[in-house]
Amino acid sequence: MTKGQAISLEKQDGGSLSAVRMGLGWKAAPRRGLFGSRTREIDLDASAVLFADKQPVDVVFFRHLVSDDGSVRHTGDNLVGGAGQGGDDEAIVVDLARVPVHIDQIIFTVNSFTGQTFQEVQNAFCRLVDETNGQELARYTLDGGGEYTAQIMAKVHRSGSGWTMTALGVPARGRTFQDLVPTILPVL
Amino acid sequence: MAAELVRGQNHPLSRARIEIRISADVPVVAGATLADDSGRVPGADRVAHPGAPTLPGLEVSRQAAAEHRLAVDLDAMPETVHRLSVLIALPATADGPPRFGAVRAPRAAVTGLDGAEIAGYTLTGLDAESAVIALELYRRQGAWKVRAVGQGYAGGLTALFTDQGVPQAAELARGIEEAVAQGLARSVPARTTDTDRTRRTAASVAGSDLSGAASAAGPEPAGTAPAAGPSYDPRAAGVGSVRPAPADGSVRPAPADGSVRPTPADELGGTQPASGAGPSVSDGPGIAEAATSPAGGPVDYTHPKRRQASPPPAPGAPGPGAPAPVADGPAPPVAGDAVGWSMDERLYNQVWGMFEDLARSTAAYRSAVDFAESRLEKELDQVLSDPRSRLGSAGDAAREAARARQAELVDQARAVLDRDLAQLIAESEVVEPALPPAYAGWDNPVWHGYRVPTESPMAVRLGDLRLPESTPLRIPMLIRLPLERGLWIDSGSLDGTGSDTGELRHLAMRTAVALAARLLAVHPVGEFGVEVVDPAGAGASALTPLTGTGALAEPPATGAAGVAAVLGRLTERVDLVQMALRGGAPDALPPGLDTSRRLLIVNDFPHGFDDRAVTQLRYLADEGPDVGVHLLLVADREDAAAYGPLLDPLWRSLMRLTPAPDDHLADPWVGHAWTYEPCLVPDGSQVLQQVLTQVVTARTKRM
Numbered sequence: 001m002t003k004g005q006a007i008s009l010e011k012q013d014g015g016s017l018s019a020v021r022m023g024l025g026w027k028a029a030p031r032r033g034l035f036g037s038r039t040r041e042i043d044l045d046a047s048a049v050l051f052a053d054k055q056p057v058d059v060v061f062f063r064h065l066v067s068d069d070g071s072v073r074h075t076g077d078n079l080v081g082g083a084g085q086g087g088d089d090e091a092i093v094v095d096l097a098r099v100p101v102h103i104d105q106i107i108f109t110v111n112s113f114t115g116q117t118f119q120e121v122q123n124a125f126c127r128l129v130d131e132t133n134g135q136e137l138a139r140y141t142l143d144g145g146g147e148y149t150a151q152i153m154a155k156v157h158r159s160g161s162g163w164t165m166t167a168l169g170v171p172a173r174g175r176t177f178q179d180l181v182p183t184i185l186p187v188l
Numbered sequence: 189m190a191a192e193l194v195r196g197q198n199h200p201l202s203r204a205r206i207e208i209r210i211s212a213d214v215p216v217v218a219g220a221t222l223a224d225d226s227g228r229v230p231g232a233d234r235v236a237h238p239g240a241p242t243l244p245g246l247e248v249s250r251q252a253a254a255e256h257r258l259a260v261d262l263d264a265m266p267e268t269v270h271r272l273s274v275l276i277a278l279p280a281t282a283d284g285p286p287r288f289g290a291v292r293a294p295r296a297a298v299t300g301l302d303g304a305e306i307a308g309y310t311l312t313g314l315d316a317e318s319a320v321i322a323l324e325l326y327r328r329q330g331a332w333k334v335r336a337v338g339q340g341y342a343g344g345l346t347a348l349f350t351d352q353g354v355p356q357a358a359e360l361a362r363g364i365e366e367a368v369a370q371g372l373a374r375s376v377p378a379r380t381t382d383t384d385r386t387r388r389t390a391a392s393v394a395g396s397d398l399s400g401a402a403s404a405a406g407p408e409p410a411g412t413a414p415a416a417g418p419s420y421d422p423r424a425a426g427v428g429s430v431r432p433a434p435a436d437g438s439v440r441p442a443p444a445d446g447s448v449r450p451t452p453a454d455e456l457g458g459t460q461p462a463s464g465a466g467p468s469v470s471d472g473p474g475i476a477e478a479a480t481s482p483a484g485g486p487v488d489y490t491h492p493k494r495r496q497a498s499p500p501p502a503p504g505a506p507g508p509g510a511p512a513p514v515a516d517g518p519a520p521p522v523a524g525d526a527v528g529w530s531m532d533e534r535l536y537n538q539v540w541g542m543f544e545d546l547a548r549s550t551a552a553y554r555s556a557v558d559f560a561e562s563r564l565e566k567e568l569d570q571v572l573s574d575p576r577s578r579l580g581s582a583g584d585a586a587r588e589a590a591r592a593r594q595a596e597l598v599d600q601a602r603a604v605l606d607r608d609l610a611q612l613i614a615e616s617e618v619v620e621p622a623l624p625p626a627y628a629g630w631d632n633p634v635w636h637g638y639r640v641p642t643e644s645p646m647a648v649r650l651g652d653l654r655l656p657e658s659t660p661l662r663i664p665m666l667i668r669l670p671l672e673r674g675l676w677i678d679s680g681s682l683d684g685t686g687s688d689t690g691e692l693r694h695l696a697m698r699t700a701v702a703l704a705a706r707l708l709a710v711h712p713v714g715e716f717g718v719e720v721v722d723p724a725g726a727g728a729s730a731l732t733p734l735t736g737t738g739a740l741a742e743p744p745a746t747g748a749a750g751v752a753a754v755l756g757r758l759t760e761r762v763d764l765v766q767m768a769l770r771g772g773a774p775d776a777l778p779p780g781l782d783t784s785r786r787l788l789i790v791n792d793f794p795h796g797f798d799d800r801a802v803t804q805l806r807y808l809a810d811e812g813p814d815v816g817v818h819l820l821l822v823a824d825r826e827d828a829a830a831y832g833p834l835l836d837p838l839w840r841s842l843m844r845l846t847p848a849p850d851d852h853l854a855d856p857w858v859g860h861a862w863t864y865e866p867c868l869v870p871d872g873s874q875v876l877q878q879v880l881t882q883v884v885t886a887r888t889k890r891m
Binding site: 137 | 194195196197312313339544545547548549551552553555556559560563597600601604857858
C-alpha cells in the first residue's frame with residue numbers, strides 16, 4: 001500500500017470487515033555497555049483520534065486505552081519495543097460495527113515519545129490487519145523515514161455504508177498525538 | 189529470490205521482459221488493463237483480453253484456462269502507460285463456479301522468461317467476487333514495481349472495468365464473455381476438478397483414520413489406494429495420498445478437515461453413519477462436509493476441535509443430538525459466557541461485561557446525540573447569519589434541512605443503541621435466572637431452593653443499576669467480597685424537601701436488613717455475624733426478620749450504653765486482630781475471640797453517639813474492613829450537621845446507597861450517572877424469614 005492509496009474495507013459481497021487492528025512494531029534499542037539499563041529505550045506510541053465532522057471527539061492512546069463508546073481499544077503501552085521481527089508491540093483494535101454513528105473518520109498516528117527520529121529506529125512498521133481472520137491488509141515501513149518523530153499513518157473513514165482505509169504516511173513532529181492535531185486537520 | 193507478497197505489498201522489478209503466470213483450479217479469463225498517470229483506463233483499446241489479446245508490450249491468452257502466461261515487455265510499453273493491472277475473472281459458464289469463494293485461491297506470479305519466480309501472490313480471502321485485480325505493475329520514479337492488489341468485484345468484469353474508468357465497461361465485459369465462450373470449446377481443462385480431488389483425499393483420509401474402528405473403514409478403501417500405489421496398507425495409503433497434495437499446494441485445508449473430522453465424530457457418538465443413517469459409509473459427514481466446502485475455499489481459522497457443536501451437520505443426515513445450525517447474526521447469549529475459574533467468577537465477569545457494554549453503548553448514543561445537537565445549532569446559526577436566507581423560503585428550507593440531518597443522525601444512533609440493548613436484554617434474560625443466591629434478586633426462584641453454602645461467594649449483589657435509555661434493562665450491581673468500604677444507606681430525603689422522612693427511614697432500614705440477611709445467607713455457617721446498634725429502637729419493626737428468626741447473636745443494642753458497649757467490643761477486636769496480624773502471630777489471639785467477619789448495622793447515626801463513640805466508629809470504618817469488621821450505616825447526613833465538616837471524611841469513605849431509586853453512582857469507564865435501586869424483598873414475601881431460619885438451623889446443628 002502506498003501513500004494516498006485507498007482500500008475499501010467492505011467486501012464485495014456486501015459484508016464488511018467488522019474489526020481492524022492497527023499494529024505497530026519496532027525493534028528495541030540495542031543494549032550496549034556495562035550498564036545495560038542506561039541505554040535509551042525507544043518508546044513509540046500508537047494513537048487513534050476519532051473525528052466527527054472534522055472535530056476531534058475522542059482519542060485512544062496510552063492514557064485512555066478505550067474510547068468512551070468502547071469501539072476503539074488500545075492493547076496497552078509498550079515502552080521499549082520488541083524483537084522487531086514483525087510482531088505488533090502496540091496495537092489498536094477498532095470494532096467498526098460499534099463505532100458511534102457520528103464518527104466518520106478515525107486517524108491513526110505514531111509518535112516517538114522518547115524523541116528518537118524514525119531514522120534511529122530499526123525495523124519499525126505499521127500495519128493494518130483484518131482482526132477477524134488475521135489477514136494483513138496493508139503494511140508500512142517506518143524506519144529510514146527521515147528526521148521525523150511522528151507520522152500520521154492512515155485514516156479509516158466512512159464511505160457509503162462501509163468503511164475505507166486510506167494510507168496517509170504524512171510525516172510530522174511531536175511527542176504525543178496532541179502535537180499532531182494541526183497536521184491532522186488538513187488530511188481529514 | 190522469490191518474494192511472497194501479501195495484499196498491498198510491493199516489490200521492485202529489475203527486468204523489463206517478464207511473464208505473469210496465473211494458476212487456478214478452474215478455467216479463468218486473464219487480462220490486463222493499461223492506465224495512464226491519473227489511474228484511468230482511457231478506452232477499451234487499452235484492455236488486453238481474449239478478444240483482443242495483443243497490445244504493445246503485452247500479450248494475453250485467447251481463451252479461458254487454468255494456467256496462464258502473460259508476456260509483458262515493460263520497455264515496449266507506451267510512455268503514457270503508468271500502470272498495468274492484471275485481472276482474473278471467472279467465465280460465465282453454466283457449469284463453472286460463479287464465485288472465487290467456491291474455488292481454491294488463485295495464484296499470480298511474476299517470473300522471468302526462464303520461469304524463475306520474482307514475486308508471487310496468492311489471492312486469499314475472496315468470496316463472492318467473480319473478477320479480481322490480482323497484481324499491478326506500475327512506474328515509480330522511472331522504474332517498474334509490482335504490487336499485490338487482490339481487489340475483487342462481485343459485479344464481475346463490468347464492475348471491475350467501471351472502477352477502472354473504462355468507458356462502456358458493460359459492453360467490453362460482454363465482448364470478453366463472447367470471445368471466451370467461443371474459445372471455451374477448445375479450452376484447456378483444469379487439471380482435475382476441485383470436487384473430485386477433495387472427495388478423493390478426504391475419502392482416503394477418512395478411510396485410513398477409521399480403518400481401525402470396526403466397519404467404519406468403508407467398503408472400498410482399496411478404491412482410494414491406487415492414488416498412492418497399491419503396495420501401501422490403508423493407513424499408509426491415507427498418509428501417502430495426502431502428503432504430496434500440499435506439496436503442489438492444491439489441497440491445503442482438506443487434509444486438516446478430513447483428518448480431524450473422525451475424532452469429533454467419534455466423540456459425538458452418533459453423527460457417524462455407522463448407525464446406518466448414511467447411504468454409504470465412505471460418504472460420512474466428514475467427507476460430505478469436505479466436499480461441499482471445497483479444499484480451496486477460504487481458510488477456516490476456527491479451531492477444528494473447539495466448537496464441535498458448530499460445524500453444519502451432513503446434509504440429509506443430521507446426527508441425533510446435533511444442535512440446530514446457528515443462524516447468521518450474533519450467537520444467542522449464554523449464561524456464564526465469560527472467563528473465570530468457577531461459574532461464580534464467570535457470571536461475575538459476565539455481569540460486569542454487560543455493565544461495561546451498556547455504559548459504552550450508551551456513551552456512543554449520547555455522544556452522537558450531543559454531536560447532532562451541536563451541529564444543528566451551528567447550522568441554524570449559519571442560516572441566521574446568512575443575509576440571503578433572512579428573507580424568503582431559502583432560510584426555512586435550510587433550517588428544515590438542518591433539522592432533518594439532526595433527526596436522521598439521532599435516529600441512526602437510536603437504532604444502534606436499540607440493537608445493542610436488544611442483545612443485552614437477551615443476555616440478561618438468560619443470565620438472571622442462572623445467578624447464584626449471592627448475585628440474585630430476592631424474587632429469583634434460586635432463593636426457594638436455598639441451602640446454606642459451604643464456600644464464601646466472591647461477590648454480592650447490592651442492588652440494580654440502570655440508565656434512562658436502558659429501560660427495561662437492569663444490571664445487577666455486584667461488589668467483590670470482602671467489602672473494601674463501608675456502606676451508607678442514606679435515609680435523608682432525596683429531594684431535600686423532608687417529605688415522608690419516617691417512611692424513608694423505615695425503607696432505609698429495610699434495605700439494610702435485606703442486605704444483612706443476604707450477607708448472612710451467602711456465607712458458610714459461622715463465618716459471618718451481624719450486630720445491630722439501634723439507639724432509639726426506631727428500626728425495631730424493620731429488624732423483625734433478623735430478630736424474629738434469631739439470626740442475630742445478640743439483640744440490637746439500644747441507648748448510649750449499648751452503643752458504647754458494642755463499639756468498645758468491636759474496637760478492641762479490630763485492635764487485637766490487627767496487632768496479631770502485624771506481629772505475624774494470628775494464632776496468638778485470645779481463645780474466646782470470634783474471628784468471623786462482622787457486619788455492624790448502625791441505625792439513626794448519630795443519635796446516641798457521644799464524641800468518643802463517633803471516634804470509635806470512624807476508627808472502625810477506617811481499619812475494620814482489613815480485619816473483617818464491616819460497617820453499614822443507616823443515617824441522614826443532615827442529622828449529623830452539628831459535627832460540621834469533621835465527619836466529611838467518614839461520609840466520603842462509605843459507599844452511598846439509597847433506599848429509593850436515585851442516580852448517584854458513576855461507572856468506572858465513562859462516568860454516567862446510574863440510577864441505583866436496592867434489592868428489596870417483594871411485598872408479602874416470606875423469603876427472608878425462610879432463608880434466615882435455614883441459616884439459624886444450620887448454625888444450631890453445628891453447635
